[in-house]
Amino acid sequence: MADPSTYRPAPGTIPDAPGVYRFHDADGRVIYVGKAKSLRGRLSSYFADLAGLHPRTRQMVTTATGVRWTVVGTEVEALQLEYSWIKEYDPRFNVRYRDDKSYPVLAVTLHEEFPRLHVYRGPRRKGVRYFGPYAHAWAIRETLDLLLRVFPARTCSGGVFKRHSQIGRPCLLGYIGKCSAPCVGRVSADEHRSIVGDFCDFLAGHTDQLMRKLDKEMQAASAELEFERAARLRDDLEALRRAMEKQAVVLGDGTDADVVAFAEDELAAAVQVFHIRGGRVRGQRGWVIDKVANADGTETDTSELTSQFLTQFYGEQASLADQADAGGSPVPREVLVPQLPDDADAIAGWLSELRGSRVSLRVPQRGDKRALMETVERNAKEAFLQYKLRRAGDLTARSAALQELQEALALDTAPLRIECIDVSHVQGSDVVASLVVFEDGVPRKSEYRRFEVREGAEGGDVGSIDEVVRRRFHRYLSETAKAETPAEQTGSGPVGAAIDPDTGRPRKFAYPPNLLVIDGGAPQANAAADALTELGITDVAVIGLAKRLEEVWLPADPDPVILPRTSEALYLLQRVRDEAHRFAISYHRKKRAKRMTSSTLDAIPGLGETRRTALLKHFGSVRKLRQAEVEEIAVVPGIGRRTAETVHSALAADAETGRRPVPDDRAAPGADNAEGESSD
Numbered sequence: 001m002a003d004p005s006t007y008r009p010a011p012g013t014i015p016d017a018p019g020v021y022r023f024h025d026a027d028g029r030v031i032y033v034g035k036a037k038s039l040r041g042r043l044s045s046y047f048a049d050l051a052g053l054h055p056r057t058r059q060m061v062t063t064a065t066g067v068r069w070t071v072v073g074t075e076v077e078a079l080q081l082e083y084s085w086i087k088e089y090d091p092r093f094n095v096r097y098r099d100d101k102s103y104p105v106l107a108v109t110l111h112e113e114f115p116r117l118h119v120y121r122g123p124r125r126k127g128v129r130y131f132g133p134y135a136h137a138w139a140i141r142e143t144l145d146l147l148l149r150v151f152p153a154r155t156c157s158g159g160v161f162k163r164h165s166q167i168g169r170p171c172l173l174g175y176i177g178k179c180s181a182p183c184v185g186r187v188s189a190d191e192h193r194s195i196v197g198d199f200c201d202f203l204a205g206h207t208d209q210l211m212r213k214l215d216k217e218m219q220a221a222s223a224e225l226e227f228e229r230a231a232r233l234r235d236d237l238e239a240l241r242r243a244m245e246k247q248a249v250v251l252g253d254g255t256d257a258d259v260v261a262f263a264e265d266e267l268a269a270a271v272q273v274f275h276i277r278g279g280r281v282r283g284q285r286g287w288v289i290d291k292v293a294n295a296d297g298t299e300t301d302t303s304e305l306t307s308q309f310l311t312q313f314y315g316e317q318a319s320l321a322d323q324a325d326a327g328g329s330p331v332p333r334e335v336l337v338p339q340l341p342d343d344a345d346a347i348a349g350w351l352s353e354l355r356g357s358r359v360s361l362r363v364p365q366r367g368d369k370r371a372l373m374e375t376v377e378r379n380a381k382e383a384f385l386q387y388k389l390r391r392a393g394d395l396t397a398r399s400a401a402l403q404e405l406q407e408a409l410a411l412d413t414a415p416l417r418i419e420c421i422d423v424s425h426v427q428g429s430d431v432v433a434s435l436v437v438f439e440d441g442v443p444r445k446s447e448y449r450r451f452e453v454r455e456g457a458e459g460g461d462v463g464s465i466d467e468v469v470r471r472r473f474h475r476y477l478s479e480t481a482k483a484e485t486p487a488e489q490t491g492s493g494p495v496g497a498a499i500d501p502d503t504g505r506p507r508k509f510a511y512p513p514n515l516l517v518i519d520g521g522a523p524q525a526n527a528a529a530d531a532l533t534e535l536g537i538t539d540v541a542v543i544g545l546a547k548r549l550e551e552v553w554l555p556a557d558p559d560p561v562i563l564p565r566t567s568e569a570l571y572l573l574q575r576v577r578d579e580a581h582r583f584a585i586s587y588h589r590k591k592r593a594k595r596m597t598s599s600t601l602d603a604i605p606g607l608g609e610t611r612r613t614a615l616l617k618h619f620g621s622v623r624k625l626r627q628a629e630v631e632e633i634a635v636v637p638g639i640g641r642r643t644a645e646t647v648h649s650a651l652a653a654d655a656e657t658g659r660r661p662v663p664d665d666r667a668a669p670g671a672d673n674a675e676g677e678s679s680d
Contacts, residue, residue, distance in 0.1 A: 307341035398441030404569035
């Protein structure tokens with residue numbers, strides 16, 4: 001593990017200008033690419049105290065051995081260069097939007113003498129035009145079957161085409177009128193290419209013109225008493241109408257837009273895109289990603305996700321279009337997003353360059369487009385829910401994960417109950433810990449516990465882990481001892497010992513885990529194992545899960561256990577660890593916010609609980625209260641002029657001195673937990 005201070009650029013050498021930077025490892029491989037309005041400000045944040053960095057960012061800077069940067073003139077240039085480098089180097093620490101499934105498209109092989117229409121999955125190729133993506137391959141085949149009677153183009157493979165050319169007879173589609181049979185010379189190459197061109201125009205959205213053309217030909221054939229030809233044209237028009245009905249009309253004719261929406265939590269995000277062309281839904285796509293925090297430790301919000309997605313998605317689409325010589329631009333005239341990114345102007349300018357004309361990037365506020373955005377959001381939420389349940393709800397996968405853990409860790413039985421402990425703090429202040437429980441690979445939120453770390457905080461993470469393990473298993477021993485008294489013998493074995501005879505409910509800490517997971521490496525795992533040994537508990541296995549390379553550390557072992565990246569066991573451990581981290585972070589933020597709020601107003605004399613509540617309810621936060629004038633404070637019910645002057649003066653003095661009185665951290669924790677978990 002590298003020390004970031006060994007490769008930190010010298011002060012003053014980083015330019016205060018827009019640019020793109022690259023972190024690389026000891027082998028010279030680029031592991032992260034980023035852009036910034038100010039390279040000096042952004043890069044400085046990576047070399048702050050490691051304890052304050054997000055775990056993934058900390059992993060990145062300790063894996064890297066150097067950083068380089070390139071200065072550019074504008075934000076648009078930085079955007080272009082960042083995308084190019086991400087595509088070139090595929091850095092492991094950059095978020096990459098991968099399809100949650102392989103979407104089929106309708107391919108038209110324009111580079112061949114007789115172009116072919118067929119369903120296709122895979123990389124784009126030069127000289128082929130693509131339509132889609134479609135949600136299902138059967139949807140393409142159904143649409144294609146309707147359109148072939150109007151546009152009888154070739155759909156057979158090269159081998160079939162060659163064989164029928166040799167035998168001089170068309171295939172079945174040629175006999176039933178769904179192929180113009182260029183293999184036997186019924187149409188020339190130019191005539192067949194004209195049919196394919198009309199087909200491409202129809203799928204590209206130029207439907208009205210074609211419908212009017214066929215209608216005029218039908219009327220003319222009827223007037224000339226060519227009733228068979230008029231009937232055939234009538235049937236062609238009906239087939240086109242049925243094909244168009246399969247694409248729902250959602251906006252007015254001529255609307256050319258992509259609608260993007262997200263569903264997310266602290267760990268992952270799902271994105272859905274609806275492609276609207278000519279006012280109709282022409283395609284839908286979806287991705288799921290693991291979220292990465294910013295360098296300063298803050299969570300990636302929706303605006304940042306939007307910026308990342310637009311850059312990668314449209315850069316990739318433009319690259320594929322260039323490779324395939326596809327007609328038309330993959331960038332629509334309008335992109336509707338749930339929240340504008342901070343660099344919205346730069347992204348809009350870049351998209352306009354890709355399209356060759358102005359692109360509007362905006363958030364729909366009302367009307368049909370807002371309603372469509374809500375529909376896409378519902379699809380994103382549904383896709384996100386299915387993603388989270390797909391593996392967690394798969395009994396076979398969970399069983400395989402538990403079996404793999406038993407074999408990899410040499411356990412006597414499969415770990416049906418897993419507990420995980422994680423510690424959260426900011427530079428040693430407001431130290432808290434979480435304990436989450438998974439049974440049969442499924443979270444048991446009613447069993448979650450949270451701890452305020454007391455004595456162990458001075459020993460860092462190792463001391464905190466030691467304290468939490470002792471407190472948790474001391475309660476387990478106490479509950480077990482209670483159940484061993486004759487008055488409380490409600491059953492035999494662990495089940496009887498775990499039930500409170502008075503309430504009939506399980507005791508809080510009466511069930512021991514089969515496996516105790518510690519969020520950390522060898523030192524944290526050793527501390528937990530030593531604490532259990534001193535308590536006389538020998539039937540609980542302990543491991544540490546290190547974030548850097550997802551290594552599994554066993555107590556006293558010099559080398560870690562490396563689980564395959566694709567194993568269900570590693571996925572389960574990661575999920576348990578991430579849930580413990582989420583729970584610890586949420587409790588830490590709540591505790592810190594409560595301390596900062598209460599300490600600021602508690603120090604003001606004459607301000608009781610009722611008045612403090614009234615002030616916070618009226619202004620919403622201490623920050624807004626600090627910005628208020630005396631007259632604004634005095635209008636709050638129960639706050640007179642004199643009290644308002646006292647509050648205003650105290651908050652002004654507090655802002656000048658930066659004073660933050662800290663209350664006793666050992667006060668009883670709040671019981672306002674949304675998930676119903678209790679505190680030790």
